[in-house]
Amino acid sequence: MMDAMEVKLQTLPRQVAGVLARRIASSGVTGGQGPSEQQILQEFGVSRAVAREALKILASLDMIEIAQGRRVVLRPAEEWDYLSPLLIDWLPPEQMREILAEAHATRIIIEPAIAAIAAKHMTKENLERLGTLLAAMSASEDNADAYLKLDLDFHMEICRAAQNRILDRFMYSSRWWQMASRRISNQMPHALPSATEMHRAIYEALLARDAKRAEEAMRRHLKITTAVGLPP
Amino acid sequence: MMDAMEVKLQTLPRQVAGVLARRIASSGVTGGQGPSEQQILQEFGVSRAVAREALKILASLDMIEIAQGRRVVLRPAEEWDYLSPLLIDWLPPEQMREILAEAHATRIIIEPAIAAIAAKHMTKENLERLGTLLAAMSASEDNADAYLKLDLDFHMEICRAAQNRILDRFMYSSRWWQMASRRISNQMPHALPSATEMHRAIYEALLARDAKRAEEAMRRHLKITTAVGLPP
DNA sequence: AACATCCACTTGTCCGATAAGCTTATAGGC
DNA sequence: GCCTATAAGCTTATCGGACAAGTGGATGTT
Numbered sequence: 001m002m003d004a005m006e007v008k009l010q011t012l013p014r015q016v017a018g019v020l021a022r023r024i025a026s027s028g029v030t031g032g033q034g035p036s037e038q039q040i041l042q043e044f045g046v047s048r049a050v051a052r053e054a055l056k057i058l059a060s061l062d063m064i065e066i067a068q069g070r071r072v073v074l075r076p077a078e079e080w081d082y083l084s085p086l087l088i089d090w091l092p093p094e095q096m097r098e099i100l101a102e103a104h105a106t107r108i109i110i111e112p113a114i115a116a117i118a119a120k121h122m123t124k125e126n127l128e129r130l131g132t133l134l135a136a137m138s139a140s141e142d143n144a145d146a147y148l149k150l151d152l153d154f155h156m157e158i159c160r161a162a163q164n165r166i167l168d169r170f171m172y173s174s175r176w177w178q179m180a181s182r183r184i185s186n187q188m189p190h191a192l193p194s195a196t197e198m199h200r201a202i203y204e205a206l207l208a209r210d211a212k213r214a215e216e217a218m219r220r221h222l223k224i225t226t227a228v229g230l231p232p
Numbered sequence: 233m234m235d236a237m238e239v240k241l242q243t244l245p246r247q248v249a250g251v252l253a254r255r256i257a258s259s260g261v262t263g264g265q266g267p268s269e270q271q272i273l274q275e276f277g278v279s280r281a282v283a284r285e286a287l288k289i290l291a292s293l294d295m296i297e298i299a300q301g302r303r304v305v306l307r308p309a310e311e312w313d314y315l316s317p318l319l320i321d322w323l324p325p326e327q328m329r330e331i332l333a334e335a336h337a338t339r340i341i342i343e344p345a346i347a348a349i350a351a352k353h354m355t356k357e358n359l360e361r362l363g364t365l366l367a368a369m370s371a372s373e374d375n376a377d378a379y380l381k382l383d384l385d386f387h388m389e390i391c392r393a394a395q396n397r398i399l400d401r402f403m404y405s406s407r408w409w410q411m412a413s414r415r416i417s418n419q420m421p422h423a424l425p426s427a428t429e430m431h432r433a434i435y436e437a438l439l440a441r442d443a444k445r446a447e448e449a450m451r452r453h454l455k456i457t458t459a460v461g462l463p464p
Numbered sequence: 465a466a467c468a469t470c471c472a473c474t475t476g477t478c479c480g481a482t483a484a485g486c487t488t489a490t491a492g493g494c
Numbered sequence: 495g496c497c498t499a500t501a502a503g504c505t506t507a508t509c510g511g512a513c514a515a516g517t518g519g520a521t522g523t524t
Binding site: 053056057078110113165172 | 288292300310312314331334335341345392396400401402404
């Protein structure tokens with residue numbers, strides 16, 4: 001049962017799935033045969049139940065395809081579930097950076113549109129929570145971790161106002177991207193005060209229910225964040 | 233082991249997960265205790281392995297949370313994975329219609345932006361494939377099923393040109409939404425010729441690498457589709 | 465060469481047992 | 495009486511072995 005020495009951070013199937021996923025993602029091979037239950041048993045020394053669950057995890061990420069009687073096959077990488085926090089963590093560094101850059105590009109498309117819609121649907125409660133978050137951000141500019149959490153909540157609160165569960169889901173995934181992004185690039189503590197200013201600009205546009213202004217404020221905010229936080 | 237009479241369309245865990253998911257989605261309850269392994273064993277008469285896999289499926293949709301020693305808990309419906317084709321099929325009709333409407337609203341946000349980006353990245357191969365698809369659509373206007381597949385491929389091909397795997401993933405999910413949408417509303421055979429015209433307008437804008445025009449053509453196309461294909 | 469049969473391999477499902485973690489209740493000490 | 499600590503009982507995690515069911519290729523026949 002793997003190495004008894006190592007600390008148990010995650011469930012066994014997830015650890016096995018992680019090793020397999022990294023291997024698949026690094027190899028770049030696609031379309032061929034994937035790992036079979038038997039191979040996993042022998043290589044990792046785990047029970048068949050664990051091997052099966054590990055494969056099920058990879059299947060839920062659309063990395064492999066499982067069918068009775070047939071061998072596991074590797075699915076094309078273009079269709080993997082890059083919205084899953086699991087997959088993000090298992091990608092090799094270069095691919096991870098690429099995905100995070102693409103995720104940010106997608107934010108620049110979606111979030112201004114969200115802000116525009118939200119401006120028209122904002123309730124008093126939404127605005128109150130945004131105001132509270134803004135004050136907390138202003139007071140947390142010396143704590144990058146706390147600030148990030150408030151930042152994420154701020155954007156999520158705006159999305160909630162747009163009342164669209166598909167967009168909600170996108171923002172939910174965005175949470176993991178940004179946490180991963182911060183893990184690999186620990187800079188931008190100096191940018192926090194200016195970030196608060198930009199958030200305030202968004203807030204005030206929403207307060208005035210000015211869709212155009214909210215959209216533009218959000219776009220400016222995200223474009224500047226690109227230049228600061230991510231590699232070219 | 234359930235009813236031996238019924239045909240085996242899907243794997244057993246998935247069937248069980250479907251029943252449980254429908255029950256959870258219909259009840260509207262959230263935050264409380266979810267189904268335990270023992271309860272599933274007794275109610276469905278399946279083995280523990282099947283019960284566990286069924287729960288794992290629900291967990292992969294973010295519908296429940298599983299942890300050793302603790303009982304399964306129901307997660308808030310706002311964070312379910314509405315991008316999954318499984319969940320879509322398991323929602324009660326009203327919720328399904330709501331989600332499909334929200335999905336279409338999201339398409340109107342994202343796809344025009346995709347078209348604008350794609351216009352600048354279009355390769356000769358992309359344009360050739362689009363042209364082929366367009367011709368096939370024109371010849372399939374009497375076959376709604378075939379037309380839908382070509383339609384989906386057309387939009388996907390444009391997205392591919394934008395070279396963004398997050399957007400790719402979104403379009404991949406969009407595939408299931410539209411197939412579900414067609415399943416519940418079987419109209420719009422008369423709209424196919426005009427749909428081809430709109431697709432051609434998009435194609436020509438891309439051919440001219442005119443981002444603004446492609447964006448606007450895509451937006452018009454999707455807005456008209458809204459009025460025809462979905463309930464208000 | 466075409467076709468039917470059989471066999472080996474793979475995944476699906478079942479059963480029973482032990483380990484590990486959490487919650488609650490109970491017993492003890494203060 | 496209140497608090498703490500231990501223990502009991504529930505939950506999920508992992509193991510091992512067995513058989514069923516489906517697929518694909520090898521085999522063999524016509």
